Amino acid sequence: xxxxxxxxxxxxxxxxxxxxxxxxxxxxxxxxxxxxxxxxxxxxxxxxxxxxxxxxxxxxxxxxxxxxxxxxxxxxxxxxxxxxxxxxxxxxxxxxxxxxxxxxxxxxxxxxxxxxxxxxxxxxxxxxxxxxxxxxxxxxxxxxxxxxxxxxxxxxxxxxxxxxxxxxxxxxxxxxxxxxxxxxxxx
Amino acid sequence: xxxxxxxxxxxxxxxxxxxxxxxxxxxxxxxxxxxxxxxxxxxxxxxxxxxxxxxxxxxxxxxxxxxxxxxxxxxxxxxxxxxxxxxxxxxxxxxxxxxxxxxxxxxxxxxxxxxxxxxxxxxxxxxxxxxxxxxxxxxxxxxxxxxxxxxxxxxxxxxxxxxxxxxxxxxxxxxxxxxxxxxxxxx
DNA sequence: CATCGTAGAGAACGTTCGTTCTCAATGCAA
DNA sequence: TTGCATTGAGAACGAACGTTCTCTACGATG
Numbered sequence: 001x002x003x004x005x006x007x008x009x010x011x012x013x014x015x016x017x018x019x020x021x022x023x024x025x026x027x028x029x030x031x032x033x034x035x036x037x038x039x040x041x042x043x044x045x046x047x048x049x050x051x052x053x054x055x056x057x058x059x060x061x062x063x064x065x066x067x068x069x070x071x072x073x074x075x076x077x078x079x080x081x082x083x084x085x086x087x088x089x090x091x092x093x094x095x096x097x098x099x100x101x102x103x104x105x106x107x108x109x110x111x112x113x114x115x116x117x118x119x120x121x122x123x124x125x126x127x128x129x130x131x132x133x134x135x136x137x138x139x140x141x142x143x144x145x146x147x148x149x150x151x152x153x154x155x156x157x158x159x160x161x162x163x164x165x166x167x168x169x170x171x172x173x174x175x176x177x178x179x180x181x182x183x184x185x186x187x
Numbered sequence: 188x189x190x191x192x193x194x195x196x197x198x199x200x201x202x203x204x205x206x207x208x209x210x211x212x213x214x215x216x217x218x219x220x221x222x223x224x225x226x227x228x229x230x231x232x233x234x235x236x237x238x239x240x241x242x243x244x245x246x247x248x249x250x251x252x253x254x255x256x257x258x259x260x261x262x263x264x265x266x267x268x269x270x271x272x273x274x275x276x277x278x279x280x281x282x283x284x285x286x287x288x289x290x291x292x293x294x295x296x297x298x299x300x301x302x303x304x305x306x307x308x309x310x311x312x313x314x315x316x317x318x319x320x321x322x323x324x325x326x327x328x329x330x331x332x333x334x335x336x337x338x339x340x341x342x343x344x345x346x347x348x349x350x351x352x353x354x355x356x357x358x359x360x361x362x363x364x365x366x367x368x369x370x371x372x373x374x
Numbered sequence: 375c376a377t378c379g380t381a382g383a384g385a386a387c388g389t390t391c392g393t394t395c396t397c398a399a400t401g402c403a404a
Numbered sequence: 405t406t407g408c409a410t411t412g413a414g415a416a417c418g419a420a421c422g423t424t425c426t427c428t429a430c431g432a433t434g
Binding site (some may be wrong): 003024026057099100101103105106107108109110111114118121125126138147148150152155156157158162164167168171172173 | 211
């Protein structure tokens with residue numbers, strides 16, 4: 001088995017388990033068993049659990065970025081591309097495995113005791129803000145629109161996670177449409 | 188020392204510590220020392236750590252409800268009362284101790300492994316939704332407005348927590364104003 | 375003063391976790 | 405076949421946790 005293939009399997013398995021149960025609730029032995037690798041291989045690939053956590057965060061960031069952008073790219077006009085953010089959320093919320101934003105969750109769980117986790121979560125959210133700002137800019141909207149839409153997206157994620165329903169995606173989408181139109185008219 | 192006074196001190200101390208470090212990162216011994224009570228008294232008041240966690244959640248719910256309502260009551264017209272939600276958030280975000288919504292955080296940390304925590308977080312958010320719906324109703328707004336404003340409030344909390352700034356409160360407030368006015372006109 | 379119940383401090387216990395170590399089995403080279 | 409390096413399975417270790425237990429000191433009561 002390829003060495004990078006082992007890495008990927010570990011990270012993918014850890015991502016699933018951490019998402020399903022929380023990071024601290026998943027021990028190295030459970031991860032070892034689920035990933036089907038020996039402890040020796042696990043520690044040959046990663047020096048510690050915290051390094052696995054960071055690798056999982058990177059993995060999540062890539063998945064999120066690629067998935068979101070793929071949905072946005074399918075939309076046509078700039079206004080629809082902004083709204084597509086919430087279509088992506090809607091699809092995500094409907095998945096059985098959805099348990100909220102992994103960055104919000106890891107920040108809540110470890111942000112206070114792990115500066116690395118806190119910093120990575122911050123950077124991830126910052127990159128999302130910039131992404132929305134770029135889309136909003138392409139739509140010709142004033143600069144205050146992007147943070148508003150980003151806040152809606154964040155709120156939809158936590159609301160959907162805790163409520164256990166996907167309603168928030170549609171509600172946020174409708175609110176976003178109002179905010180976009182108001183911003184474009186005012187501009 | 189009064190017995191209920193001990194309880195209150197334990198819960199208040201646990202609330203602070205859990206907020207600052209996360210629930211799982213705070214052991215019973217640290218809580219014991221910080222609260223200045225003996226382990227015996229601690230376990231005389233609460234049968235287990237999880238019962239303390241639930242008491243902390245109740246304490247947080249009361250603090251949140253009372254603080255929010257106090258700010259809302261100071262506002263005059265129904266429209267301003269809806270916006271006062273975000274003024275309350277702004278004041279909260281500026282506190283040094285702010286580290287995000289305690290219910291979102293506890294849900295992220297323990298929701299997957301503790302049905303009680305997940306259920307309490309859900310009920311808390313549900314009660315907030317109902318509160319906003321009542322204010323929106325008093326403003327004569329259509330029923331779709333309240334979930335939109337609640338999502339904004341949730342998003343502002345996570346955004347402010349992770350970014351480490353209080354900007355989100357003002358941004359959410361401005362978005363709320365747009366949504367409120369649009370809803371009132373459309374109605 | 376003597377006695378007894380109580381409470382505090384923290385030792386102790388059993389478990390779990392992250393991490394390391396042991397050892398036997400395997401595959402390969404000569 | 406023999407010897408050697410590598411690997412997997414899991415035992416072992418030290419620390420930390422939640423919880424319980426022990427022992428000592430104290431204060432109230434007769």
